[in-house]
Amino acid sequence: MDPSLFLIQALNAVQYGLLLFLVASGLTLIFGVMGVINIAHGSFYMMGAYLAFSLAAFTGNLLTTVVVGLVLTALIGGLLEWALFSHLYRRNHLQQVLLTYGLILIFESLRSSFIGDEVHSVPVPAWLDFSVPLGSVMTYPAYRLFMSAVCLLVALGMYLLIHRTRLGSQIRAGASNRDMVQVLGINIDWVYRLVFALGVALAAFAGMINSPVTAVAPGMGAQMLIVSFVVVIVGGIGSVWGALVASQLVAFADTFGKVFVPDYAGMAIYLVMAIVLVWRPEGLFKS
């Protein structure tokens, strides 16, 4: 493989990895802070994409869509936390899996009855609808580069939120000892509700900004969910930094797996997961 081709493939991997991070970060946050296994996370990703599709007709531009979508999904997240998840923190993981599996079925049925089962797409915003030449034959869509930049900003924002703000220290404290935080006079219920809403909004955000370069279709959340869990487990449950590193690792395994060993590419990311777990059973970065 000549160097320029290698660089393009590396760019493909970085770009895919950043998107994976965006989806997985919400999952690892909810998992790490509240100990909830939320397998409905993929449904929130799907919800974001469908919101982008439905809102695009009204708003006509991506920015408004994203803002409205974020508010809506954060509200939905907060509401779900209050009505359902808040009762599950002290229950075992099996019950959490059952509840969230039920949610997947409900969201899929709602999607089917309100929007239908067809495959849809969302147009790329006009100001980003161009491609950058890359080599002699190929071009690279500007929107993908834009997405990568946005994902990096989100990663930075999350780092600042968790490590540089008062709320961040409450979140970290809540993750390690819920009761102690309460004793200190902090309303942990609201901290949890906020974190859950944030996690849901992050998944939906990923669905929204990815919608112009993917298909908006039934079952789109399921595939994302599996890769996200791989990322979370490889990175270390609850670690946002771990999710960032792991998403790159997984994306590189996926991309170069397809290039070098196409017949076994499906195994590549799971092989990475197996190796990491043998070496570090708690993931790369234990939170």
Added chain:
Amino acid sequence: MFSISFRHMPARITSALAFTVLASGAIAQTSQPVKVGLMLPTSGTFAELGKTVANGFKLYVSENGGKLAGRTVQYVELDDESDPSKASENANKLVKRDRVDVLVGTIHSGVAMTMARVARDTNTLMIVPNAGAAEITGSMCAPNVFRSSFSNWQPGYASGLLAARKHKTAVTISWKYAAGDESVRGFREGFEKGGGRVIKDLNLPFPNVEFQPLLTELATIKPEAAYVFVAGAGQVKFVRDYAAAGLKNSIPLYGAFITEGTLAAQGDAASGLQTALHYADGLKNPKNEAFIASYRKVFNATPDVFAVQGYDAAQLFAAGLNAVKGDTKKKAEMIKAMENAKLESPRGPLSFSKSHNPIQDMYVRVAMGNKNVMTDVIVKALADPSPDCKN
């Protein structure tokens, strides 16, 4: 008035039943509804296709007054969820509990193969209205199993012939699973038959839609043409990624189903793409024009290839049923009539090969707006050679 007639009814029904039972078993059977088991997905990824196939089937029956060969049609419908692990149980339910006269299904090849196994073991008549797996009319072929759609090889082969009209080298891209492999094999045979050479097969795991690494590879190999086989949401993403990567003009893309049912979502990225398939939108023939009008009236939508396949499944079943005047006990005669059926399908003339797979014309279509418009016929009366069928 009403109370009187109601009071008398049970007695009349009982005597009528007693009479028919005494008279003849055959009469009793043919006066009862004929049971059609529709095992199709109504939820999940293939829900839309499942509903369309069912619509097509029901349209033919309702055009005939809800009856086939004089017998009222009764549907037993079941959502197969496109889940192979539930397929055996579901198919057995329809065959053993509901005692359906014909099993119709399905979209997903894995589910359809399990259904075919159940049909073969219980000697139940079965018609596959979509799933293209080679085995169904190949190594697993059976006298009582028919297909009204296509085998994956057929559209692949036709696409190969089409690409070979203008190009000498090609690269294929497909999901690494049975349908992808079979379609690519068909393409290679057709392309080589037309004098071309496939220089590389690229593939990615099903149903992964991260196509970018493969597009990068394709761009460096620089073949004259490319052939793709992915399905559903993958179709939309692939075609848009292909255009965004700037490959649409430099390496012409061919496919069979790649623009089928997804043109609205693919938009400009699909415009001008050439495909080969056994149907085209608004195909010009009297039967198709009548079919489209009738479908629009009932469902308020425009039918596609999946509706045609469902419609023809019903036509094929009717051909068998008419030959025995509705007496499903005469299975051998029914099968004989279905094997020899010459159907007038909205897709054009339709008959069946020894392996019970359609023999059909394959059309060249070009994507224009929301339609795959037919430009010409690439090959007439194409039959899958089905070398593995030992019927």
